[in-house]
Amino acid sequence: MSMLKIKGLQKSFGGLRAVDGLDFEVSRGEVVGLLGPNGSGKTTAMNLISGALRPNAGEIIFDSHRIDCLPPHRIARLGVARTFQLVKVLGSMSCSENVQAGMAFRPQHAFGAAAREEALMLLERVGLRHRAHVAASDLTYIDQKRLELARALALRPQLLLLDEWLAGLNPSELREGIALILDLRAQGLTVVLVEHVMDAVRALCDRCIVMSAGIKLAEGKTNAVLAREDVITAYLGVDHA
Numbered sequence: 645m646s647m648l649k650i651k652g653l654q655k656s657f658g659g660l661r662a663v664d665g666l667d668f669e670v671s672r673g674e675v676v677g678l679l680g681p682n683g684s685g686k687t688t689a690m691n692l693i694s695g696a697l698r699p700n701a702g703e704i705i706f707d708s709h710r711i712d713c714l715p716p717h718r719i720a721r722l723g724v725a726r727t728f729q730l731v732k733v734l735g736s737m738s739c740s741e742n743v744q745a746g747m748a749f750r751p752q753h754a755f756g757a758a759a760r761e762e763a764l765m766l767l768e769r770v771g772l773r774h775r776a777h778v779a780a781s782d783l784t785y786i787d788q789k790r791l792e793l794a795r796a797l798a799l800r801p802q803l804l805l806l807d808e809w810l811a812g813l814n815p816s817e818l819r820e821g822i823a824l825i826l827d828l829r830a831q832g833l834t835v836v837l838v839e840h841v842m843d844a845v846r847a848l849c850d851r852c853i854v855m856s857a858g859i860k861l862a863e864g865k866t867n868a869v870l871a872r873e874d875v876i877t878a879y880l881g882v883d884h885a
């Protein structure tokens with residue numbers, strides 16, 4: 645039984661079809677990579693799933709709810725959390741407050757000491773406990789990404805959407821980041837991740853969907869998909885040989 649079903653999804657910006665009839669499904673507990681060259685429509689697809697954008701056509705069904713017509717906060721409340729390609733933290737608030745803000749979007753709010761305690765636990769999980777009282781704007785970019793993940797987890801999501809969460813990490817941070825996502829996977833979280841770091845895709849994703857110019861070019865087991873000639877050509881161009 646699929647947790648997420650996407651059928652005939654379409655989104656245009658003026659004359660440009662950024663997502664053009666996309667279909668795919670994600671089962672509970674899977675980690676699925678959404679891949680493709682720059683401009684192929686991956687972030688637009690993530691924005692459609694999280695409700696930041698409304699599709700022109702198609703359906704998105706999450707856990708048997710039709711969500712393509714819902715605003716982002718209602719989708720969040722159903723259990724869909726996300727991080728952003730360009731990090732969006734609440735700069736003047738502390739790390740702890742940022743994480744507590746995430747709790748406000750779940751059905752069971754936490755308040756006061758319980759919320760602060762839970763925030764510390766989540767910050768610990770992403771390696772930021774020691775920075776709990778620092779303003780988010782004072783963090784490095786990478787630490788802001790960690791904070792965004794802690795805020796997303798504060799929602800206690802069933803489905804986590806990660807938009808290039810591992811981009812820009814150095815090799816040891818990348819190893820830690822992959823281990824963190826593997827840990828989430830081991831706990832049964834369902835994840836869709838947009839990622840250009842192929843070592844991470846191979847380490848994390850059971851399956852991949854590859855987009856090109858808004859359409860689904862390929863779908864299947866990660867190693868098989870990444871070995872396909874048409875996928876390599878889409879990434880590297882026709883002269884790659």
Ligand SMILES: Nc1ncnc2c1ncn2[C@@H]1O[C@H](COP(=O)(O)OP(=O)(O)OP(=O)(O)O)[C@@H](O)[C@H]1O
Pocket residue numbers: 657660662680681682683684685686687688689729
């Ligand atoms: N708000 C917008 N208004 C106009 N065009 C947009 C908008 N958002 C995205 N696009 C265009 O839609 C296409 C798909 O963009 P999108 O960001 O979804 O691609 P992507 O696969 O995520 O790329 P990248 O890997 O570079 O992040 C691109 O041509 C982009 O310029």
